[in-house]
Amino acid sequence: MALSRQIFDTVIVGGGGSGLRAALQLAEAGHHVAVFSKVFPTRSHTVAAQGGIGASLGNMQEDHWLWHMYDTIKGSDYLGDQDAIEFMCRKAAEVVYELEHFGMPFDRNPDGTIYQRPFGGHSQNFGERPVQRACAAADRTGHAMLHTLYQRNVRAHCQFFVEWMALDLIRDYEGVVVGIVALEMETGEVVIFQAKSTILATGGAGRIYHSSTNAFINTGDGLGMAARAGVPLEDMEFWQFHPTGVAGAGVLITEGVRGEGGILLNSEGERFMERYAPTMKDLASRDVVSRGIDQEIKEGRGVGPEKDHVLLKLDHLGAEVINKRLPGIREIALKFANVDPIREPIPVVPTCHYQMGGIPTNYYGQVVAPRGALGSSEVIPGLYAIGECACVSVHGANRLGTNSLLDLLVFGKSAGDHLCQWLKSNPQHRDLPHDAADRSMERLSRLDSAQSGENITEVAQAMRRTVQHHAGVFRTGPLLREGVEKIREVAQRARNTAIKDKSRVFNTARIEALELENLVIVAEATLVAAEARTESRGAQAREDFKDRDDKNWLKHSLWYLEGSRLDYKPVNLQPLTVESFEPKVRVY
Amino acid sequence: MTATLTREQERLRWRSRRGLLEMDLILQRFLDQHLTRLTETEVRAYDALLQLPDNDFLDLAMGRKGPDDAELLPVLEKIRQS
Ligand SMILES: Cc1cc2nc3c(=O)[nH]c(=O)nc-3n(C[C@H](O)[C@H](O)[C@H](O)COP(=O)(O)OP(=O)(O)OC[C@H]3O[C@@H](n4cnc5c(N)ncnc54)[C@H](O)[C@@H]3O)c2cc1C
Numbered sequence: 001m002a003l004s005r006q007i008f009d010t011v012i013v014g015g016g017g018s019g020l021r022a023a024l025q026l027a028e029a030g031h032h033v034a035v036f037s038k039v040f041p042t043r044s045h046t047v048a049a050q051g052g053i054g055a056s057l058g059n060m061q062e063d064h065w066l067w068h069m070y071d072t073i074k075g076s077d078y079l080g081d082q083d084a085i086e087f088m089c090r091k092a093a094e095v096v097y098e099l100e101h102f103g104m105p106f107d108r109n110p111d112g113t114i115y116q117r118p119f120g121g122h123s124q125n126f127g128e129r130p131v132q133r134a135c136a137a138a139d140r141t142g143h144a145m146l147h148t149l150y151q152r153n154v155r156a157h158c159q160f161f162v163e164w165m166a167l168d169l170i171r172d173y174e175g176v177v178v179g180i181v182a183l184e185m186e187t188g189e190v191v192i193f194q195a196k197s198t199i200l201a202t203g204g205a206g207r208i209y210h211s212s213t214n215a216f217i218n219t220g221d222g223l224g225m226a227a228r229a230g231v232p233l234e235d236m237e238f239w240q241f242h243p244t245g246v247a248g249a250g251v252l253i254t255e256g257v258r259g260e261g262g263i264l265l266n267s268e269g270e271r272f273m274e275r276y277a278p279t280m281k282d283l284a285s286r287d288v289v290s291r292g293i294d295q296e297i298k299e300g301r302g303v304g305p306e307k308d309h310v311l312l313k314l315d316h317l318g319a320e321v322i323n324k325r326l327p328g329i330r331e332i333a334l335k336f337a338n339v340d341p342i343r344e345p346i347p348v349v350p351t352c353h354y355q356m357g358g359i360p361t362n363y364y365g366q367v368v369a370p371r372g373a374l375g376s377s378e379v380i381p382g383l384y385a386i387g388e389c390a391c392v393s394v395h396g397a398n399r400l401g402t403n404s405l406l407d408l409l410v411f412g413k414s415a416g417d418h419l420c421q422w423l424k425s426n427p428q429h430r431d432l433p434h435d436a437a438d439r440s441m442e443r444l445s446r447l448d449s450a451q452s453g454e455n456i457t458e459v460a461q462a463m464r465r466t467v468q469h470h471a472g473v474f475r476t477g478p479l480l481r482e483g484v485e486k487i488r489e490v491a492q493r494a495r496n497t498a499i500k501d502k503s504r505v506f507n508t509a510r511i512e513a514l515e516l517e518n519l520v521i522v523a524e525a526t527l528v529a530a531e532a533r534t535e536s537r538g539a540q541a542r543e544d545f546k547d548r549d550d551k552n553w554l555k556h557s558l559w560y561l562e563g564s565r566l567d568y569k570p571v572n573l574q575p576l577t578v579e580s581f582e583p584k585v586r587v588y
Numbered sequence: 589m590t591a592t593l594t595r596e597q598e599r600l601r602w603r604s605r606r607g608l609l610e611m612d613l614i615l616q617r618f619l620d621q622h623l624t625r626l627t628e629t630e631v632r633a634y635d636a637l638l639q640l641p642d643n644d645f646l647d648l649a650m651g652r653k654g655p656d657d658a659e660l661l662p663v664l665e666k667i668r669q670s
Contacts, residue, residue: 039605047607047642143643163602185602216612217605249613331650336613506598 003181003437005192008034008159009423011180013166013222014201015041017142017408018387020149022199022365025416027156031423034193035153036161036182038217038511042146045203045215046408049142052117052134053099053409054402055092059113060132061124065089068133070126070581072403076396077538077548078583079235079556081572084363084392088403088410095409096135104148105137119401134402145405165511166221167440169198169229169383172433177229177382179432181440185511188504190444192437196426197382197419200226200359200367201412204388205522206239209352210468212250213242222389224518226359227525228439231380232369232558232567234391235357236522237530238539240399241473243289245351247309249336253348257329258282260321262314264293265345266301272310287398287473290350291541294474297349304347311345350473354399356539357529358391360558360569365390365415370558370569377569382430384419386411393556396571397538447513453498456513463490463516467523471530476543480531487527488564491520525559532566533557550583597623600634608642614649618670626663633663 010026012019015037026033037044056063069089073080100106100114107115116132124131137144153160163185170179170192179194205220206212223233244253258264263282266272276292277284284292293310302308314322314329319342322330326341333341360377361367365384368377387408394407470483494516499509535549536542558567573580593601601623604615626634637645637660647653648660649667 039603039607043605043607043642045607048609140643143641147641186599213609215605215607215609217607250609251613335650336610501593503595503598505595506602508598508602511602 003190003192005194006034007429008032008193008195010034010197010199010419011036011193011195012199012201013180013225014044014203014387014389015150015160016044016201016203016387017046017145017149017405018412019199019201020146020153021409021412022201022386022416023158024149024153024156025413026419027153027158029420031420034159034161036164036166036180038163038165040162041160042143042150044146045218046142046146046405048213048215049145049405050136050139051119052136052141052402053096053405054119054122054133054400055096055135055406056089056133057093057096057114057116057135059109060116063124063131063133065092066578067124067126067131068092068122069575069578071121071123072394072400073396073581074127074586075121075398075400076394077398077586078550078554078581079238079393079396079537079571081393082575082580083572084394086575086578087363087414088394088406091410091414092406095406095413099145099148099409102148102152105144107136107138121400122402141405165514166225167443167514169225170432170436171229172430175380176430177380178430179436180225181437183444185506188507190437190440192432194429194432196423196429197384199365199384199386199415199419200389201385201387202389204355205519206352206355208463208467208519208523208526209239210464211245211247211349211351213245213252213351213353214250219515219519220389220522221515221518222385223359224521226367226385227521227561230560230562231359231367231383232560233357233522233525234360234556234558235393235397235529236525236559237471237533237557238356238397239352239526240354240356240539241286241290241350242353243286243293243350244312244348246332246336247304247347247349250351251332251336252351253312253329253332253346255286257312257314257326260314260325261317262312264289264348265311265313266296267303267307268301270301272296272301287539287541290473293348294350294472298474309347309349312348313345314341315343315345354404355388356391356393356395356397356399358389359385360556361385361390361392361411363392363411363414364418365411366418370567384415386415391556397540443514443517447497447499447510448502450498453496454493456497456499456509456516459490459493459497460512460516460519463487463494463520463523466490467526471527473541474543475530475541477531477534480527483527484531487520487524491524494520521561524564528564528566529557529559554583593624596631600631600638603638606642606645608646610646611642611649614667614670618667621670622666630663633660636660637663637667
C-alpha cells in the first residue's frame with residue numbers, strides 16, 4: 001500500500017515550549033516548518049509550570065550568569081556538561097527579554113522591570129546567600145509562555161498538525177534522519193513526512209511511574225522513536241521526585257504545608273522523619289524527605305491496603321490556619337484524596353516530577369551518539385532533540401528549579417538557529433529509503449490483526465508499579481536487579497497487546513497501545529541504568545552505595561534498545577570560556 | 589468499555605487529555621461515569637468546555653469560578669460532582 005507523502009524543510013515533533021520556540025526561529029526565517037502535537041499545542045504539559053524561568057537579570061539583587069552556572073553545576077551533582085551549562089546561563093537573559101518582547105505578561109516591579117521570585121538553590125556569589133532569580137507570570141508561567149509562542153508561530157505561518165501522533169523516525173542507509181511517519185487520529189491515516197531535518201520535542205516520560213505529577217500525554221514517544229532508530233538514551237536513571245504527591249493521583253502538595261507545621265506519619269503513627277533528620281525533621285530537603293518516606297514504605301510501615309503511602313497530618317493546625325494559609329491544599333485533598341485535612345491526614349507518596357535524562361545532544365540541539373570503539377561522539381545528521389526529551393546535559397543528576405523552562409527557550413532557539421545555517425549547506429531533500437514506513441506499519445498491523453493478547457491497561461499498570469517499587473527513591477542492588485527482570489517481562493507483554501476496537505477513527509485504545517510501547521522502553525532504560533550505577537549522585541540514591549564515586553562514575557550512561565546494552569561517555573567538565581568547576585562535596 | 593464507544597465518544601475521550609494532570613484526573617472520572625450517557629446538548633456544552641485553556645477549565649471544575657455561559661452549567665455540575 002502506497003502511503004501519501006508530504007514534504008517540509010523541518011518537522012518538529014512536539015508543540016510544547018521547546019518545540020514552539022524552535023519552530024518560531026525557523027518559521028520567522030522563512031523555512032517551511034511543520035509542528036506535530038498529540039493535543040492542541042497550548043495544552044502541552046508546559047502549561048503546568050508555575051514556578052518560573054531562571055535568569056540572572058539581577059533585577060532584585062546583584063546577580064551574575066556565573067553564579068547561576070555554579071548553582072546549576074552544583075545542583076546537577078557535577079554530572080552536568082559544563083559547556084552546555086555555560087551556554088544556557090549566558091543566554092538566559094537574552095531569551096527572557098525576547099519572550100518579554102514577544103508579549104509574555106511577566107510579573108513586574110514598580111519600576112517596570114521584570115519581578116523575580118526566590119527559589120530553592122538560587123544563590124549569590126557561589127552559594128553565599130539566596131538571590132531572587134525566577135521570572136514568572138503569576139502562577140501561570142507555562143501557560144503564558146505557550147500562548148505567547150503559539151500566537152507568534154501562527155503569525156509566522158508555521159504549519160500545525162494537531163491530533164497527529166508521530167510513530168517513528170525515518171533513517172536512510174547512511175543513517176541520516178530524513179523525516180517521520182505519523183498517524184492522523186481523526187482519520188487513522190498514516191502519512192510519511194519527508195524533511196531535511198527533524199526535531200524531537202516530545203517532553204518527558206514521567207508516566208512510567210505509578211505516582212507522577214505528569215499529565216497523561218507524557219509518554220516518552222520521542223525517546224521510543226529515537227531508541228527504535230538506534231539512538232541511545234542518556235542518564236535515564238535520574239528522575240527528580242517530589243516528596244509529597246497525593247497517593248494514587250500524583251497532584252502535588254507543596255512543601256509549604258510542612259512549613260506551616262504539617263507532619264508525616266507511618267502506619268504505626270510514628271513521626272518517622274525524626275529518625276532520618278533529627279534537627280530539620282519534616283522540613284529537611286526534598287531528597288531527604290523523599291528517601292525517608294520511601295524507606296518506611298519499603299520496610300513495611302506504609303499505610304493503606306497496599307501499604308504504599310504515608311500520611312501527612314495537619315488537622316492539629318486547626319481549621320482556621322488551614323483555611324487561611326492553605327486553602328488550595330484543602331481543595332486538592334478534598335478533590336483528589338477524598339479527605340478533609342481539617343479532620344483527616346492526607347495520603348502522600350514520593351512522586352516522579354522530572355526526567356533529567358533523554359536523547360543525547362550537544363548545545364546546538366544536534367543528537368550525538370558515540371561511534372566506534374573510541375567513544376567519540378558524532379552527530380546524527382538531520383536529527384535534533386530539545387526540551388525535557390533531550391539530555392544536553394544541563395541538569396545532570398538533578399535539575400535546579402526553573403532551569404527546565406529556561407532549557408526549552410535556550411535550546412529551542414539554539415536548535416532553530418543552528419538549523420537555519422545547516423539548511424543553507426543542506427538545501428536538498430535526500431531520497432527516502434524503500435523501507436521508510438515499514439517499522440510503523442508493522443507496529444500498526446500487529447495491533448490491527450491481533451485477535452488476542454495482553455490488555456493495555458493491565459500491562460501499563462504492571463509497568464508503573466514495577467518502576468515505582470524498584471526504581472523509586474530508595475534503591476538497592478537486589479531491588480533493582482529484580483526490577484530489571486520484571487520490567488523485561490512487562491516490556492515483552494507490551495509488545496504483545498491486543499485491542500478490541502479495530503476502527504481507524506479516533507481509536508484511543510490503539511494510540512494508548514502505541515504509547516505503551518514507548519513507555520516500556522523508557523522504563524527498561526531507567527532500571528537497567530540505575531542497576532548498573534553503583535553510586536549515589538543527585539536523584540539516584542543507592543542504599544548499598546551511599547557516596548558519590550567520582551573516580552568510577554563521573555560519566556554519562558547511554559542505554560541502547562538493541563540488546564538492552566549500556567555504554568558510557570565522559571562528562572564535559574570544560575566550560576566554553578571560564579575555568580572548570582571541579583567536583584566538590586554537595587552540601588546546602 | 590472502549591469497544592462500545594461511538595466515534596464521537598472516542599473523540600471526546602481523546603480531547604479530554606489535557607496539559608494539567610488535575611484536569612486529566614477530573615475528566616477521567618467524569619467520563620467513566622457519564623460518557624456513554626451524554627445527551628446531544630451535553631456533548632455540545634462539553635465540547636465548548638474542552639476548548640478552554642486548561643487553567644480556566646480547572647478554575648471552573650474546582651468551582652472557583654462560574655461559567656460565562658449558563659448553558660455550560662449542567663455539564664459543569666456533573667464534572668464537579670464526579
Ligand atoms: C507540575 C509541574 C510544574 C513545573 N514547574 C516548572 C517551573 O516552574 N519551572 C521550570 O523550569 N520547569 C517546571 N516544570 C518542568 C517543565 O514544565 C517541563 O519540563 C517542560 O514544560 C517540558 O516542555 P517540553 O517542550 O519539553 O515538552 P511538553 O510541554 O511536555 O510538550 C510535549 C509536546 O510533544 C507532543 N508530543 C509528544 N509525543 C508526541 C507524538 N508521538 N506525536 C506528536 N506530538 C507528540 C505533545 O503533544 C506536546 O505538544 C514543571 C513540571 C511539572 C510537572
